[in-house]
Amino acid sequence: MQEKRITCIVCPRGCEITVIGEGKEIHSIQGQQCRRGEDYAGEEFICPSRILTSTVLVHNEGRKILMPVRSNRPIPREQMRPCMEEIKKAQVQGEIHRYDVLIPNICQTGADMIAAADMDWM
Amino acid sequence: MEGIAAYMERPVSNTESGTEETEQKEVYDVVMIGAGPAGLAAAAAAKEEGAGRVLVIDRDSAGGGILQQCIHPGFGLTYYREELTGPEYAGRFLTKAADEQAEFLLNTMVLEINPAKRTLLCSSQEHGMMQIQAKAIVLAMGCRERTRANIRIPGTRPSGIYTAGAAQRLINRQNIMPGKKAVILGSGDIGMIMARRMTLEGAEVTAVVEIMDYLAGLTRNRVQCLDDFGIPLLLSHTVTKIVGNRRIEGVWVSQVDEKREPISGTERYYPCDTLLLSVGLIPENELSRTAGVETDPVTGGPVVDQHMQTSAEGIFACGNVVHVNDLADNVSLESERAGRAAARYAAGKLCRGLRERADGQIPCIAGENIRYICPQRIAAPAGDEDVSVYFRVSRPDRDVRIIARLNGEIIASRREMRVNPGEMLSLLLPGSRIAAGELTICVMKE
Numbered sequence: 001m002q003e004k005r006i007t008c009i010v011c012p013r014g015c016e017i018t019v020i021g022e023g024k025e026i027h028s029i030q031g032q033q034c035r036r037g038e039d040y041a042g043e044e045f046i047c048p049s050r051i052l053t054s055t056v057l058v059h060n061e062g063r064k065i066l067m068p069v070r071s072n073r074p075i076p077r078e079q080m081r082p083c084m085e086e087i088k089k090a091q092v093q094g095e096i097h098r099y100d101v102l103i104p105n106i107c108q109t110g111a112d113m114i115a116a117a118d119m120d121w122m
Numbered sequence: 123m124e125g126i127a128a129y130m131e132r133p134v135s136n137t138e139s140g141t142e143e144t145e146q147k148e149v150y151d152v153v154m155i156g157a158g159p160a161g162l163a164a165a166a167a168a169k170e171e172g173a174g175r176v177l178v179i180d181r182d183s184a185g186g187g188i189l190q191q192c193i194h195p196g197f198g199l200t201y202y203r204e205e206l207t208g209p210e211y212a213g214r215f216l217t218k219a220a221d222e223q224a225e226f227l228l229n230t231m232v233l234e235i236n237p238a239k240r241t242l243l244c245s246s247q248e249h250g251m252m253q254i255q256a257k258a259i260v261l262a263m264g265c266r267e268r269t270r271a272n273i274r275i276p277g278t279r280p281s282g283i284y285t286a287g288a289a290q291r292l293i294n295r296q297n298i299m300p301g302k303k304a305v306i307l308g309s310g311d312i313g314m315i316m317a318r319r320m321t322l323e324g325a326e327v328t329a330v331v332e333i334m335d336y337l338a339g340l341t342r343n344r345v346q347c348l349d350d351f352g353i354p355l356l357l358s359h360t361v362t363k364i365v366g367n368r369r370i371e372g373v374w375v376s377q378v379d380e381k382r383e384p385i386s387g388t389e390r391y392y393p394c395d396t397l398l399l400s401v402g403l404i405p406e407n408e409l410s411r412t413a414g415v416e417t418d419p420v421t422g423g424p425v426v427d428q429h430m431q432t433s434a435e436g437i438f439a440c441g442n443v444v445h446v447n448d449l450a451d452n453v454s455l456e457s458e459r460a461g462r463a464a465a466r467y468a469a470g471k472l473c474r475g476l477r478e479r480a481d482g483q484i485p486c487i488a489g490e491n492i493r494y495i496c497p498q499r500i501a502a503p504a505g506d507e508d509v510s511v512y513f514r515v516s517r518p519d520r521d522v523r524i525i526a527r528l529n530g531e532i533i534a535s536r537r538e539m540r541v542n543p544g545e546m547l548s549l550l551l552p553g554s555r556i557a558a559g560e561l562t563i564c565v566m567k568e
Contacts, residue, residue: 007341007345009342014341050350053194053195055294055297057297066297068209068294069193070193070207117190117209117212118213121212122184122190
């Protein structure tokens with residue numbers, strides 16, 4: 001059995017939540033003051049995931065642009081490093097608009113890295 | 123390099139000749155200085171309120187301000203009810219302002235404001251020196267970071283010491299890594315966000331050092347930026363000495379007592395090639411001073427009323443130039459109020475400035491555990507319009523009640539489980555209960 005202390009970040013209250021369980025099985029969640037906190041703590045225990053952001057180099061008509069990118073869904077925390085390696089290697093050609101997919105299904109996480117900005121505005 | 127003298131020799135307008143009195147100036151209803159979140163939201167709101175020509179001026183080559191380099195998520199949670207990155211958040215407001223037909227003048231620096239004539243003296247490489255005439259002006263210049271000079275860290279003066287925002291610009295917009303092994307002084311949000319960013323880009327962040335005994339930034343940033351990567355947070359500690367000649371080689375860190383004085387014997391040496399400073403922000407008000415607006419010594423920004431009008435008539439201010447916000451969403455909301463009021467002023471529908479209305483003002487006074495209140499004054503009579511006031515506490519507390527009193531009588535109050543200097547609070551004052559007198563806000567233990 002594993003015990004994990006989690007600081008809830010759903011709201012500024014910042015409850016200290018204790019989750020006891022093993023693998024994907026949760027036995028108890030204690031310390032939260034709302035339902036959202038309980039859901040958050042459960043997900044944090046099983047598979048903490050985050051939106052990953054970085055930049056990708058884009059070449060367009062002789063211009064080199066550092067395009068901000070983000071994952072379109074949270075990525076498991078332990079996948080962040082391999083994803084960063086992929087992002088570092090990536091280079092894209094052409095005119096990029098906001099929410100264009102630059103790296104589909106990065107590291108088989110099911111998340112796409114998408115453009116966060118529009119080239120017209122940069 | 124062409125000096126400023128070269129610009130001065132050109133005609134001071136877009137006409138070929140003429141003195142300052144006879145030249146043809148571009149005339150706008152509302153002019154925003156700054157195309158960051160404040161200027162963009164104000165511009166779109168001014169247009170929505172019916173302003174004719176609206177202009178946004180910025181010294182950068184693109185709009186969006188600092189949000190362009192804030193590639194991390196966490197924006198828009200209150201305004202759009204979804205989590206966006208800085209560039210996305212800025213992009214939405216850029217689109218909104220452009221859709222509303224606001225005009226943009228980029229690569230242009232405003233040098234001076236003439237408050238009596240409401241003219242702006244600007245300079246740009248393309249147009250040289252020029253004058254712009256406004257009916258109403260919105261100050262939206264934002265803030266800048268405190269530097270090593272502001273906090274006076276002893277030691278040598280090597281390279282490798284950056285403000286967190288400068289490092290953020292280098293990495294996110296210029297693709298340059300400032301170093302490989304970093305210590306971060308200050309637990310502000312930008313500092314924590316840069317701790318994560320540098321770690322993800324392959325650098326080692328050995329510690330985030332905070333002089334206070336509580337976190338300066340948001341808890342969510344401690345969890346996602348420090349705890350996620352096992353970066354130690356040293357509360358009640360500070361950097362006491364910088365070591366290194368050409369390049370920084372390390373820093374000495376000491377624990378501090380309750381007076382924030384280093385405790386002898388607690389020193390520890392941290393080798394590093396980079397020191398990032400996230401030690402606070404200062405509203406950027408050099409221009410406001412040329413306009414002669416009154417500033418608040420606590421916020422470092424202009425004194426404003428609930429319409430965000432400064433002490434200079436027809437000059438409004440919003441966003442971090444007024445007081446440093448923790449969330450861009452709050453800046454947008456405040457700036458929309460400023461933009462709407464500026465449009466009403468330009469149309470002759472808003473009362474005169476604070477100075478002329480000294481009789482009809484309600485001062486907002488910071489009571490127990492309140493550091494400052496924005497607006498500092500409420501222009502009375504507010505009619506039946508409700509007034510939102512924003513404020514910060516001086517120190518963290520739990521289970522408290524926030525109380526607003528007008529002439530001693532409670533007109534609004536709210537319970538709060540947790541208050542923190544890093545998180546701005548607000549209270550809605552019912553318009554029907556606002557009358558002449560003095561408003562005090564305090565935080566009391568329940």
